[in-house]
Amino acid sequence: MIFEEVKYRYKYCLWIVLFGFILSNKISFAEENILQTRINSSNIGDTIRVKGGLYIGNLIVNKRLVLISDENAVIRGSGSESIITILADSCVLQGFQIEHSGRMLVNEDAGILIKSSFNKIINNELHDILFGIYLLHSQHNLIENNKIIGRRFLDVGQRGSGIHLWNSHWNTISQNEITDTRDGMYIQNANNTTITFNRVYKVRYGLHYMYADSNYFYGNSFTDNMAGAAIMYARNITFRKNIFLRNRSFSSFGVLIQDCHNSTADSNLIIDNRIGIFFEASTNNFFKHNLIMKNDAAIQIFQNSINNTFTENNFIDNLSPIQIIGKTTSSNWNLKNVGNYWDDYGGYDLDLNGTGDVGFKIQNVFDYLESNYPLTRLYLYSPAAQALSISASIFPVIEINKEFDNYPLMQPISTRSIAEYFNLIKSPKNNLSSLLIIFFSYIFFITIYIKVSRKNLFPTSSG
Amino acid sequence: MKIIFEIAKQEFVINTRNKWTLIFTIIFGILVLGISYSGLLAEGFSGIQNFSRTSASLLNLTLYIIPLIALVMGTLSFTSDKGSMELLFSQPISRKQILFGKLLGLFATIFFSTAVGFGSSAILIALETDFSGFAKYISFVFLILLLSIIFLILAAFVAIVSFRKLKAFGTVLFIWFFFELFYDILVIGGTVLLKGQTANTFVFISLFGNPVDLVRVGSLIVLDNPTIFGAAGAQLLRFFGGEFFSFVILIFTLSVWCLIPLFIASKKLAKQDI
Numbered sequence: 001m002i003f004e005e006v007k008y009r010y011k012y013c014l015w016i017v018l019f020g021f022i023l024s025n026k027i028s029f030a031e032e033n034i035l036q037t038r039i040n041s042s043n044i045g046d047t048i049r050v051k052g053g054l055y056i057g058n059l060i061v062n063k064r065l066v067l068i069s070d071e072n073a074v075i076r077g078s079g080s081e082s083i084i085t086i087l088a089d090s091c092v093l094q095g096f097q098i099e100h101s102g103r104m105l106v107n108e109d110a111g112i113l114i115k116s117s118f119n120k121i122i123n124n125e126l127h128d129i130l131f132g133i134y135l136l137h138s139q140h141n142l143i144e145n146n147k148i149i150g151r152r153f154l155d156v157g158q159r160g161s162g163i164h165l166w167n168s169h170w171n172t173i174s175q176n177e178i179t180d181t182r183d184g185m186y187i188q189n190a191n192n193t194t195i196t197f198n199r200v201y202k203v204r205y206g207l208h209y210m211y212a213d214s215n216y217f218y219g220n221s222f223t224d225n226m227a228g229a230a231i232m233y234a235r236n237i238t239f240r241k242n243i244f245l246r247n248r249s250f251s252s253f254g255v256l257i258q259d260c261h262n263s264t265a266d267s268n269l270i271i272d273n274r275i276g277i278f279f280e281a282s283t284n285n286f287f288k289h290n291l292i293m294k295n296d297a298a299i300q301i302f303q304n305s306i307n308n309t310f311t312e313n314n315f316i317d318n319l320s321p322i323q324i325i326g327k328t329t330s331s332n333w334n335l336k337n338v339g340n341y342w343d344d345y346g347g348y349d350l351d352l353n354g355t356g357d358v359g360f361k362i363q364n365v366f367d368y369l370e371s372n373y374p375l376t377r378l379y380l381y382s383p384a385a386q387a388l389s390i391s392a393s394i395f396p397v398i399e400i401n402k403e404f405d406n407y408p409l410m411q412p413i414s415t416r417s418i419a420e421y422f423n424l425i426k427s428p429k430n431n432l433s434s435l436l437i438i439f440f441s442y443i444f445f446i447t448i449y450i451k452v453s454r455k456n457l458f459p460t461s462s463g
Numbered sequence: 464m465k466i467i468f469e470i471a472k473q474e475f476v477i478n479t480r481n482k483w484t485l486i487f488t489i490i491f492g493i494l495v496l497g498i499s500y501s502g503l504l505a506e507g508f509s510g511i512q513n514f515s516r517t518s519a520s521l522l523n524l525t526l527y528i529i530p531l532i533a534l535v536m537g538t539l540s541f542t543s544d545k546g547s548m549e550l551l552f553s554q555p556i557s558r559k560q561i562l563f564g565k566l567l568g569l570f571a572t573i574f575f576s577t578a579v580g581f582g583s584s585a586i587l588i589a590l591e592t593d594f595s596g597f598a599k600y601i602s603f604v605f606l607i608l609l610l611s612i613i614f615l616i617l618a619a620f621v622a623i624v625s626f627r628k629l630k631a632f633g634t635v636l637f638i639w640f641f642f643e644l645f646y647d648i649l650v651i652g653g654t655v656l657l658k659g660q661t662a663n664t665f666v667f668i669s670l671f672g673n674p675v676d677l678v679r680v681g682s683l684i685v686l687d688n689p690t691i692f693g694a695a696g697a698q699l700l701r702f703f704g705g706e707f708f709s710f711v712i713l714i715f716t717l718s719v720w721c722l723i724p725l726f727i728a729s730k731k732l733a734k735q736d737i
Contacts (some may be wrong), residue, residue, distance in 0.1 A: 248690055250697040276708055296691060319691070374694045375654050375666045380517055382679060384647030388721065434587065438496055441583040449488055449579055453479030 034056035035075070039065060049094070050362045054321040066092040072125075082113035082134070090118040100127040105158065110134035111148070111388050116143060121146060131160030132181060135168040135190075144174045150181035156204050156226075161186035165193065165212075173198060182206040184225070187215065195220060205230040205256075206244075218241060221422060223353065228273070230256040243422050247273045254295065257282045259433065279305040289311050291415040297323045302333065313334035313441055314412040316343045319380065323371035328402050333358045333362065339407035349410045360408040360409055365392040385413070388393075466556050467564040474540065474568025479575065487532060488576035500588055514566030524684055525607050526675055527643065529577070534635045536569055537555055541627040560585025566615055566725075573611045596599040602685050606717075609677045613720045620728040623735065638676045646673045666695075667702050675719045681713040 037054045042062045052071030058078050061067070063183055065088070073096055077083035080102040084093065093112065100369065102109030105393060109112035110131035112121060117139040125147045126132050132148035135141060148162045161176035163185045165171060172194045178184040186202030187193055188210040195217035195420045200206040206222030209215060214236045222228035228244030230253070233235055244254035254273035259265070260282045267289045270276045277287075280302045290313045291299045300320035303309075305324025310333055315321055321342065335337055347356035355378040363371075366385040370377040379385045478484055486637050498520045551561060581604050618635055625631040650669045654662050670676050680699075682707065683691055690696060703709040 111525065157561065170553065205601055209540060250690055250694060252690075296693065352476060369651065369655065373662075374656050375698070376651050377663055377692050377695045378670070378699065379647055379651055379676075381683070382647050382676065383643045384645075384651060388648065388651070402532055413706060434500070434590065436581060437590065438500060438587055442496060443585045445492070445579040445582050446489065449479070449575065450485070450574070453476070453485070 011358075033059075034237050036101060038284045039063075041149045058082065059092050061086045061093075062088055064088045064090050067096070068092070071095075072097050076097065077101075077102070077111075080109070081107065082110045082131075084111070084425075085115070085130070086119055087113050087115055089116045091116070092120045092121045092122070094120070094122060096124045096125045098124055099128045101131070105130065105160065107132060108160065108162070108164070110160065115137045117141065119143070120313075130161070132162040132178065132316045134164045135171060136166050137448040138168045139170050141168070142174070143169045143171070143176060145175045145176065148181065150178055150203075152180040156182055159421055161208075162200070162203065169193070172196075179203065183230075184222070186210075187212045194218075195344070199223075200225065204210055206247075208232070209234045209260075211239075219421075221245070222247065222254075225252075227253040227256045228270075230258070231254075231260045231263065234260045235262055238266075239264075239268060241268065241418050241421070242275060242277075243269040243271070243418075243424075245269070245271050248315040250273065250274075252293075253278045253300075255279075256417055258283065261340045264288075267415065269293075269415065269418055269422065269424070270295065271424075275300045275323075281305060281310065283307050285309070287412055290314070291316070291413075291418075293317055294319070299323070300325070301329050303327060303329055306330045307332070309335055310340055311338050313340045313410070314415065316338060316412065320370065321368045322367065322403060323367070324363065324403065329371065331403070333403065333405035334407045337407050339405040339409055341409040341412040342405065343412075347408065354410055355407040359404045359406040361393075362405060364389040366389070393422040411420070467567060468561045469558075470551075470561060470564025471567035471571060474565050475571045475575075478536065478540070478569065478572040484536075484572060484576055488579050491528065491577060492580035492583065495521065495584050496526065496587070499584040510556055519683070520684075521603070522679065522686075526610075526650050526679055529573075529607055529611050529669050530642065530675060533569075533573060533614035534618045534639055535570065535609045537566075537615045538628075538631045538635050539624050540565055540569055541619050542623035542626075542631050558735075560731050562619065562729050566612075566619060569615050570608075570612055573615070574608060577608075577611075599686050603682050606678050606685070609714075609721075610674060611725075612676045613717065616728065617719055618726045620724040620731075623728050623732050626735075642673050642675045643684060646698055647676065663698060663702070671716050674717060677713055677716060677720075681710065684709065 003043045003241045008333050022028070026072070032058070035050065036057060036059055039059065039061060042065060047068065050067065050069040050073045052069070052073050052075045056076045056078070058081060061077065061084065062232060063090040063096055075083060075098050076099070079100055081097050083101050086093070096340040097381070101111050108308045109132055110133065111126040111129035112133045114121070114135045115138060118141065119138070120142045122142070122144045123146065124279065126153060127149040129148070130151065131152070132200060138172050141279060144164060150159050150162065159180070159181040159182040162181040163173055163176065165187045167189045169191045171190065173185060175197045178198065178200045179202050184203045185195065185198070186208045189212065191213045193212065193215045195207065195215070197219045199221050201223045202225065204226045206225045206227065207217065207220070209231045211233045215234065217239045219241050223245040224247060225247050227245050229239070229242070249340060253275040254270040255265070258280045263285045265285070265287045270290060270292045272295050273295045276292045278300045279386055281304045283306050287308070287310045292313060293316040295318045297320040298315050300323040303324065306329060308331045310331065321344070327356070335347045337355065338410050339360070342360050342362070343357060345360045347358040347360065347413040348442045349356050351357065365388045554556070585597070585600060589597050608675050617638060621634045621638065622631045623635055650666065655670070657665050670680060692699065700706060700709060703712055
């Protein structure tokens with residue numbers, strides 16, 4: 001009898017499980033948090049494979065688990081607090097779509113909140129979230145290949161960061177895509193972070209360091225932001241082969257460096273920003289092999305930034321090479337007889353050693369005026385501004401400052417390989433056909449002109 | 464109205480048959496085309512506003528040349544040899560009609576001779592950029608033509624007031640030099656001397672005193688965007704209440720620059736003893 005009863009109950013349970021399984025693929029009930037139940041009932045170290053579908057409710061991962069969804073299961077938060085909170089070490093979260101976090105900026109509601117170490121967050125997509133991935137006192141985590149989309153309808157100041165690190169060291173952030181958040185990556189009190197190959201666009205600051213030392217970022221792209229990277233109160237930052245492109249608004253920067261010391265920038269592309277590199281109260285930084293091109297002002301530097309070194313950089317097509325706030329800076333524009341390439345250098349190289357024989361005076365009178373009296377920039381491109389610069393170079397009566405590159409390079413350093421990596425090289429156009437079109441249109445217009453001017457408009461009076 | 468057109472036609476024929484106008488047309492066309500070609504088609508990086516640099520170079524070229532050409536053409540026309548002027552004035556037409564007719568003819572000449580350069584580079588730009596780039600270019604050409612009208616009227620005004628050819632030429636060259644160079648240097652000097660809000664107001668008001676500056680700032684705002692001026696651009700827009708309003712104010716001021724000298728010149732001409 002007992003056996004019969006068990007069999008009956010078992011059958012009953014089976015039906016329920018089957019029914020639940022079918023339901024869970026389509027809808028699930030708000031009060032029933034299936035995933036949380038599975039997490040609670042699993043053992044430490046288990047792997048939970050989540051099928052596709054919609055799962056509603058916040059999750060707390062409080063033991064070492066591997067959560068994988070091969071079918072991009074959607075985890076929809078309850079709309080308050082963080083969606084997934086990871087409290088145990090060495091968890092893996094892979095392949096989920098995570099959406100609808102809380103909206104309290106003071107509580108820092110995030111898509112994924114990590115309070116533990118050695119976790120891996122891979123291949124997730126986060127949207128409709130306040131903060132994206134928040135690391136709190138968490139070391140040695142890997143955050144890779146996630147896509148984070150913030151709440152675009154909020155004001156920039158009301159949004160959270162894409163990836164937020166607080167008091168977390170030795171983390172790796174790689175190949176993520178971040179947009180529509182406040183800061184792309186906000187790194188505070190976090191040392192030894194490695195940030196590689198991320199793409200950040202349309203945010204306030206692409207990368208924002210506060211009190212973070214010995215960080216390394218490589219191969220990232222920062223486009224259309226308020227500032228590409230804002231490096232503040234940091235030491236020993238190294239950044240290589242990043243691109244800072246089109247960061248344009250009234251006060252936008254490619255790279256903003258404030259109170260930052262002993263940093264190294266190598267082979268970065270800083271193109272088409274309002275201000276390429278901004279320095280304030282920063283010392284002993286080293287810039288080499290960077291391309292600083294087509295910015296409104298290549299460098300804006302405060303007088304209190306001293307002993308920064310620039311060598312073998314290309315300064316091409318910038319409207320102003322340098323704006324100095326104050327009188328002068330003790331920047332080194334060359335290192336051991338090797339300076340930078342300046343496209344408006346007009347000197348010569350008689351001994352053919354690759355560097356110009358006369359020094360290059362970086363700032364002209366108009367640059368000096370506009371950096372100290374910003375309103376005079378309205379006279380940009382005016383004949384008066386050009387006349388001032390030319391007359392000051394012919395009659396150097398006024399000593400404006402001592403920014404000299406004594407060994408300017410005659411040829412630019414090649415940065416083509418980096419530009420190719422970022423797909424920046426414009427495919428060469430068929431110039432011949434355009435040239436022909438121009439030529440014939442020109443001839444056409446001239447012929448019309450001559451025809452009309454020779455036409456007798458007054459047949460009666462001309463005789 | 465018919466008389467004005469007749470005079471304009473005659474003026475147009477006289478000016479376009481002038482060898483100097485032909486030379487100007489050819490050279491201006493080559494310069495404009497050269498700049499737009501090298502700016503648009505130079506091999507380089509994609510995704511970057513190449514066009515703004517091109518237009519800035521174009522702006523530099525046209526801001527020098529167009530006022531000068533307009534001034535010289537205007538003066539030549541209004542101080543041409545006494546015989547033909549006397550013949551024209553003896554006809555049964557009002558002097559206002561003569562003035563308007565001549566100005567219209569002169570403007571047609573400038574429009575026609577700059578059309579070679581502007582027109583063929585418009586074809587190039589239409590082929591190489593999208594619609595917004597082309598619209599920007601058209602508004603730029605519009606502003607430049609407006610500038611040429613202002614300087615034609617100024618030339619007519621000077622020629623009528625000074626009456627003698629040599630005096631008129633001297634004055635006109637001074638006007639060109641003043642508006643191109645001297646005025647701006649004075650204002651830059653003033654900005655450096657003044658402080659805070661006073662400097663702001665001084666600079667923004669002083670823009671209106673010079674049509675060349677108006678067109679330069681207006682074109683840069685239209686072609687590029689106000690961010691090119693940095694903080695000063697932001698202040699400028701706030702001072703005038705936004706991008707649209709700045710443009711309206713710009714066009715309004717330029718028309719005032721047309722109308723006032725035109726009014727005075729026509730009054731002067733009506734009373735003048737030929």
